Amino acid sequence: MEIDIQAFVAQSIGRWRSQRSGHNLAFQHFEEVRSVVDIAPRSVEDADVIELCKSNGIDPELATSPFFMEWDAESDWDDEEKNTGSCLLVPVPDLNDKVRGQLLRSQGYAEVMPAVGDYRFTEEGMFVLVTPYEQAAAEERIWFATKNLRLRVSNILTSNGEGVLTTSFASEVRSLGTVAN
Amino acid sequence: MEIDIQAFVAQSIGRWRSQRSGHNLAFQHFEEVRSVVDIAPRSVEDADVIELCKSNGIDPELATSPFFMEWDAESDWDDEEKNTGSCLLVPVPDLNDKVRGQLLRSQGYAEVMPAVGDYRFTEEGMFVLVTPYEQAAAEERIWFATKNLRLRVSNILTSNGEGVLTTSFASEVRSLGTVAN
Numbered sequence: 149m150e151i152d153i154q155a156f157v158a159q160s161i162g163r164w165r166s167q168r169s170g171h172n173l174a175f176q177h178f179e180e181v182r183s184v185v186d187i188a189p190r191s192v193e194d195a196d197v198i199e200l201c202k203s204n205g206i207d208p209e210l211a212t213s214p215f216f217m218e219w220d221a222e223s224d225w226d227d228e229e230k231n232t233g234s235c236l237l238v239p240v241p242d243l244n245d246k247v248r249g250q251l252l253r254s255q256g257y258a259e260v261m262p263a264v265g266d267y268r269f270t271e272e273g274m275f276v277l278v279t280p281y282e283q284a285a286a287e288e289r290i291w292f293a294t295k296n297l298r299l300r301v302s303n304i305l306t307s308n309g310e311g312v313l314t315t316s317f318a319s320e321v322r323s324l325g326t327v328a329n
Numbered sequence: 330m331e332i333d334i335q336a337f338v339a340q341s342i343g344r345w346r347s348q349r350s351g352h353n354l355a356f357q358h359f360e361e362v363r364s365v366v367d368i369a370p371r372s373v374e375d376a377d378v379i380e381l382c383k384s385n386g387i388d389p390e391l392a393t394s395p396f397f398m399e400w401d402a403e404s405d406w407d408d409e410e411k412n413t414g415s416c417l418l419v420p421v422p423d424l425n426d427k428v429r430g431q432l433l434r435s436q437g438y439a440e441v442m443p444a445v446g447d448y449r450f451t452e453e454g455m456f457v458l459v460t461p462y463e464q465a466a467a468e469e470r471i472w473f474a475t476k477n478l479r480l481r482v483s484n485i486l487t488s489n490g491e492g493v494l495t496t497s498f499a500s501e502v503r504s505l506g507t508v509a510n
Contacts, residue, residue, distance in 0.1 A: 167357055169350030171500045173478070176348055178361045271452050287474075293484055297354070297493050301482065303474055312478050317498030319352045 151273035152246045153239045157213040159292060160187050164320035166219075171315050183221035183231075185320060190214040190236065200238050200252050204264055212249075214238040239267070251277060283307055296322035332454040333427045334420040338394040340473060341368050345501035347400075352496050364402035364412075366501060371395040371417065381419050381433050385445055393430075395419040420448070432458060464488055477503035 163186050170179035190197055192211045201208040214237065221231040233255070241249035247269040254262055265279030265286075274291040285305040293299050298320040304313045344367050351360035371378055373392045382389040395418065402412040414436070422430035428450040435443055446460030446467075455472040466486040474480050479501040485494045 165357070167352045167354075167359065169352070169359060169361075169498060171348045171350070171498075173348075173500060173502055176346070176363060178348065178350060180350075180359045180361075182357060293468075293493050293496070294491065297496075299482060299496065301480060301498065310475065312474050315474070315478075315480065315500045317350060317352075317482065319354060319496045321354055 151269050153241055153249060153267070153269075154213045156269070156273075156275055157189070157215050157239065159295070160298065161189055161215070162187060163323040164298060165323050166221075166318050166320045168221075168316055168318040171317075173312060173314060179316075180224040181221050181231075183219050184323075186218045188216050188218075190216050196236055196254075197238055200236060200254055200262075201240075203262070204252050206240055206250070206252065210240045210243075211238050212241050251279075253279075281307075284313065298322075332450050334422055334430060334448070334450075335394045337450070337454075337456055338370070338396050338420065340476070341479065342370055342396070343368060344504040345479060346504050347402075347499050347501045349402075349497055349499040352498075354493060354495060360497075361405045362402050362412075364400050365504075367399045369397050369399075371397050377417055377435075378419055381417060381435055381443075382421070384443070385433050387421055387431070387433065391421045391424075392419050393422050432460075434460075462488075465494065479503075 163184065166183045166185050168181040168183065170181070172179070192208070192214060194214070197211055197214045198208040201211055216234065216236050218234040219232065223231065236254040238252040239249055240252065249267055251265045251267050253265070263279050263281060265277045267275060267277045269275055272291070274289055277288045277290075279286045284307055286302060287305060288300060288302045290298060290300045300318040300320065301315065303315045305311065306313060344365065347364045347366050349362040349364065351362070353360070373389070373395060375395070378392055378395045379389040382392055397415065397417050399415040400413065404412065417435040419433040420430055421433065430448055432446045432448050434446070444460050444462060446458045448456060448458045450456055453472070455470055458469045460467045465488055467483060468486060469481060469483045471479060471481045481499040481501065482496065484496045486492065487494060
């Protein structure tokens with residue numbers, strides 16, 4: 149199955165009810181997070197899409213299927229605190245290899261700052277994203293178990309890429325209805 | 330990277346400290362299980378290996394890298410109860426396609442009875458096992474994030490294979506030392 153970023157983003161659009169389990173490997177600690185994740189398409193002509201491309205030195209003409217993610221999470225680590233956030237993501241496929249490209253983010257996963265990752269699709273259509281950060285790197289794998297179940301495994305690697313500090317697993321079930329764009 | 334079942338089993342041999350998170354998708358319930366998993370090689374000449382092949386109508390000459398798994402688990406669902414178990418596993422690679430084959434088990438994952446699954450390796454060396462049971466099917470994906478970190482995602486599918494009932498994620502860190510064979 150060959151999949152490209154356009155098809156993958158199209159499959160991801162919607163509202164997802166997410167369960168995420170974080171494993172701290174050194175301390176064998178579990179974290180449990182329930183959240184609602186909204187993924188909505190953006191136009192390649194949106195000012196913030198063009199701005200994010202330019203701030204990364206990327207020609208905005210190369211942007212494909214940009215999308216906006218918002219989340220609203222409750223963690224068992226702190227019942228009082230609600231984690232909400234949002235992030236603009238802009239895929240930039242390789243011109244010569246449609247299963248690879250870069251993913252620009254207005255805010256990173258492991259650190260709260262803009263980030264650029266490299267993605268590829270496996271032959272099965274699994275999306276694999278590697279994002280280097282200053283103090284660490286993140287490797288994420290996202291795939292669809294069914295049309296309405298998205299699974300995501302994220303590893304936070306040591307900065308040399310040889311060790312894994314934490315690993316987490318999210319199962320995301322599509323909510324009925326659509327998301328306001 | 331091409332990997333075969335022999336290399337994969339060799340990488341898996343040892344004692345693993347496992348954290349497993351189960352997600353019940355309908356109820357958004359989390360289960361947390363800590364366990365110790367021992368994986369030890371068995372000889373293709375062992376009587377129980379030959380017996381398991383014969384009971385499945387498989388020529389014992391085709392068995393490759395059989396192994397024995399034992400686990401000792403503590404779940405947060407019942408603090409008093411310790412789940413221990415063991416299972417003999419016998420891979421039977423396809424004669425014409427070394428990245429595919431069958432896996433015979435003396436005891437299944439979703440139901441406590443013998444089971445036969447079909448495995449394949451993806452181009453990345455991820456082991457994918459699909460096992461049909463009477464009331465359900467299990468799809469497991471196992472891969473090595475590093476030499477000493479094995480990750481495992483298991484989905485329990487409805488018997489028609491179209492829905493997922495529960496999904497679970499295990500991170501398994503290799504313990505130092507070796508396991509008595």
